[in-house]
Amino acid sequence: MTTAFVGVPCQIQALRKTNELVGEFKDIVSIGLFCRENWSYSCIRALVEDDYGVKLDSIDKFDIKKGKLKLLQKDGGVTNIPLAETHPYVRVNCQICLDFSAELADVSVGAVGTPKGWSTVIVRTKKGADLVEGAVAKGYLEAKDISEVKPGKMLVDKLSKEKRGENLAEAKRREDRGTKVPHIYSKDDESFDEFLKYAAGKQFAELEYIVVDTGACVSCGACAAVCPVDIIRFEDYRPVIVGEEKEGCNLCYLACPRTSMQIPAVEKAIGFTGKRDEDIGHYTAILAAKASSDKIMGQDGGVVTALLSYALDNQSVNRVVTVKRGERAWEPETAVVKDTAELLETAGTIYSMAITMQALKE
Numbered sequence: 184m185t186t187a188f189v190g191v192p193c194q195i196q197a198l199r200k201t202n203e204l205v206g207e208f209k210d211i212v213s214i215g216l217f218c219r220e221n222w223s224y225s226c227i228r229a230l231v232e233d234d235y236g237v238k239l240d241s242i243d244k245f246d247i248k249k250g251k252l253k254l255l256q257k258d259g260g261v262t263n264i265p266l267a268e269t270h271p272y273v274r275v276n277c278q279i280c281l282d283f284s285a286e287l288a289d290v291s292v293g294a295v296g297t298p299k300g301w302s303t304v305i306v307r308t309k310k311g312a313d314l315v316e317g318a319v320a321k322g323y324l325e326a327k328d329i330s331e332v333k334p335g336k337m338l339v340d341k342l343s344k345e346k347r348g349e350n351l352a353e354a355k356r357r358e359d360r361g362t363k364v365p366h367i368y369s370k371d372d373e374s375f376d377e378f379l380k381y382a383a384g385k386q387f388a389e390l391e392y393i394v395v396d397t398g399a400c401v402s403c404g405a406c407a408a409v410c411p412v413d414i415i416r417f418e419d420y421r422p423v424i425v426g427e428e429k430e431g432c433n434l435c436y437l438a439c440p441r442t443s444m445q446i447p448a449v450e451k452a453i454g455f456t457g458k459r460d461e462d463i464g465h466y467t468a469i470l471a472a473k474a475s476s477d478k479i480m481g482q483d484g485g486v487v488t489a490l491l492s493y494a495l496d497n498q499s500v501n502r503v504v505t506v507k508r509g510e511r512a513w514e515p516e517t518a519v520v521k522d523t524a525e526l527l528e529t530a531g532t533i534y535s536m537a538i539t540m541q542a543l544k545e
């Protein structure tokens with residue numbers, strides 16, 4: 184294993200689809216983050232600075248708690264924005280996403296369902312279990328079965344169900360208005376064969392028509408990452424082509440998580456062995472965990488950073504692809520990290536997308 188990849192659910196879907204349909208980037212352990220939705224950088228800037236008069240560079244941390252987007256400022260001030268007020272700013276592609284808990288990741292991590300200072304961890308595959316168990320054994324992570332820390336029904340189930348229900352309804356509204364939403368999968372998506380036949384010869388123009396122009400593009404960068412002639416760039420988070428395509432090449436169309444998403448076929452290819460829950464997907468363990476080191480200033484339990492630092496220190500990976508703060512305050516930027524000191528700088532959540540898949544190619 185050489186790379187660890189951190190991503191929200193749509194980025195993990197893109198990674199898995201690229202693995203199975205293009206055969207690229209397989210030697211990777213993936214850490215998925217729970218995600219209800221996110222905002223484009225320009226929208227979050229407008230909301231926070233123009234509507235609420237808070238400068239982004241005065242903010243120490245963003246958090247979402249009890250229906251509020253919380254702006255925790257460096258001077259100790261806190262501004263709460265009701266989540267309902269942020270809805271007009273949510274990226275339109277998030278409104279048709281059905282995955283809350285990053286069901287296709289090796290291990291998923293999120294805030295909901297555990298007390299302050301802990302993270303909820305869903306271990307899904309053998310790779311994920313090796314990572315978590317190794318980090319616990321070497322003292323990077325403290326972990327307990329979730330029922331010991333938070334008894335009762337898990338919030339992650341409830342939020343997953345809610346997200347799926349609301350976004351299926353939105354997808355239906357779009358289809359009723361004549362906009363195709365082709366990644367909404369069904370129980371019939373058990374093999375890739377039909378999609379491979381359908382996608383033959385489909386090039387960037389078709390991808391643009393069905394995904395980008397309809398507001399379904401997640402800006403993951405998978406199309407650029409698999410392009411054999413390297414002619415896909417992103418302009419304001421929108422993919423564009425800047426040269427001549429290779430004749431007959433349809434890799435960008437195949438890799439995109441929004442041209443199709445045959446979840447049953449992908450799940451089969453991943454080879455999950457644990458139980459399958461209809462709301463949160465496959466799992467072998469559900470834990471509450473927190474980083475052991477107080478140097479990790481994580482968003483919640485610092486679990487993602489602890490797992491990654493264990494993996495780098497023990498050389499089970501030699502690079503991490505994740506997200507860090509860019510030059511402009513709170514602007515997300517892809518980070519390719521090779522040592523723990525650099526990794527500590529990436530801890531915490533930035534609530535907008537970076538185009539991280541591109542970095543896998545590099």
Ligand SMILES: Cc1cc2nc3c(=O)[nH]c(=O)nc-3n(C[C@H](O)[C@H](O)[C@H](O)COP(=O)(O)OP(=O)(O)OC[C@H]3O[C@@H](n4cnc5c(N)ncnc54)[C@H](O)[C@@H]3O)c2cc1C
Binds near residue numbers: 486
């Ligand atoms: C856009 C977004 C929405 C989220 N929504 C929810 C939610 O609704 N409910 C919930 O329970 N949890 C949500 N999370 C997850 C939560 O914010 C924490 O990331 C998670 O609990 C892990 O915390 P930690 O302290 O263990 O991780 P940390 O140790 O703080 O590590 C966080 C890791 O996430 C990476 N990261 C930061 N921003 C991004 C980004 N934009 N894209 C990809 N990677 C990133 C960092 O580089 C770091 O590697 C969301 C995360 C994101 C990025």
